Amino acid sequence: MQPFRKPFQLDPVFPFELVLQGVRRYETELPDHLHDLYELVYVHDGQGTFFIDGSLYEKKAGDLFLIPGNTVHRAFPSSGDPIVSTALFFAPSLVHAESLDDGHHPLRCFERARKSKQHKAELTQPARLAVEAAIEAIAGELQTAAAGYRHAVKLHLQQLLLALSRLPMHEEAPRSDLLPGPKWVHDALRTIDLDPVRCGGLKELASAACVSAPHFSRVFKQMTGMNVTDYVGAKRLVAAKERLLSTDDNVEAIANDCGFLGLPHFYQAFKKLTGMTPRGYRLQSRLEPKE
Structure with missing residues (x-):
């Protein structure tokens, strides 16, 4: 029987989901399943077993x-x-960063788990308290949704991943193997982030990476949780939102400058992501009281 592929409906600009202290019962658990997102599971209470990649682990x-x-x-x-457990789901693109050549990458702990086939982290009591504090901080940011809360969640997540990467493991991966995915996909993500308007689409990005378009598309989705078109579109919307808030440029000019195919396309994409029109978004932001 093929494993079930679990679907997610995440905001492409912020591909993150927190399931806080969910109660897991045997009769309601999913069968064997997988998904593109990376997942951290912390157990608060209860007991059982966890099947991960062919191995069984005690769960307490x-x-x-x-x-x-x-x-x-x-x-x-x-x-x-x-x-009773908390699960954090996120796409690798949320935490991807330039290497500072110090042996760390945000997903290092996951890649070590994959290579060593050891998916259970051995936590000391201080480490458990640190994990619980990170979960509490992330949950608090999501609940209040104050200005900058997404940045705060990302920072708490990156700090948690750094702490986990420093835990001793039975088998250390070579430094050259720490980056998940090939270098060309990280180069493509950087290209899109720097200029989502002129970065091109799947064909151009695949050509620059010297790989086939189908292969590029498959690996890119594994890294970001979305296809190239949706990812580039999300980045263009971020640029458009910044222009709407920081300038008095008319909406049509912003749509054209940010790579959208005219006003109808821009309105449709903007409303799908934000739930409001570009003009409504700009007006609401200007009516909000300033602190």
Whole structure:
């Protein structure tokens, strides 16, 4: 039986989801499944077992599990003592960053887990308290949604991943293997981030990477959780939102400058992402009280 591919409906600009202290019962758990997103699972209470990539792990309070994207897994909570756990889901593109050549990458802990086939992190009591504090901080930012909350969530997540990457492991990966995915996909992400208007589409990006378009598309989706068109479009919308808030340029000029095919296309894409029109978004921001 093929594993079930779990779908997600995430904001392409902020591909992150938190399931805080969910109660996991045997009868409601998914069968063997996988997804493109990376997943961190922290157990607050209860007990059971966890099947991840062909191995079974004991699951109890204080345990933390690292599940890289597209890894088959399944939980088996105890029927008499259901699991209470927090799960953090995110696309690798949310935390991708330039290498500073110090042996670290935000997804290092996941890549070590994949290579060593050891998906359960051994946490000391201080490490458990740090994980719980990070989860609490992320949940608080998402609940209040104050200005900059997404940046705060990303920073808390990156700090958590850094702490996990420093945990001792039975098998250290060579430094050249720490970056998940080939170098060309990181180059493509950087190209899009720097200039989402002139970066080109799938054909141009694949050509620059010297790989076929189908292969580029497949690897890109594994890294970002979305296809090239949606990712580039999301980045263009971010640029358009900044122009709407920081200038008095008319909406049509902004649409054209940010790479949209006229006003109808811009309005449709903007409303799908934000739930309002570009003019409505600009007006609302100017009516909000300034602190």
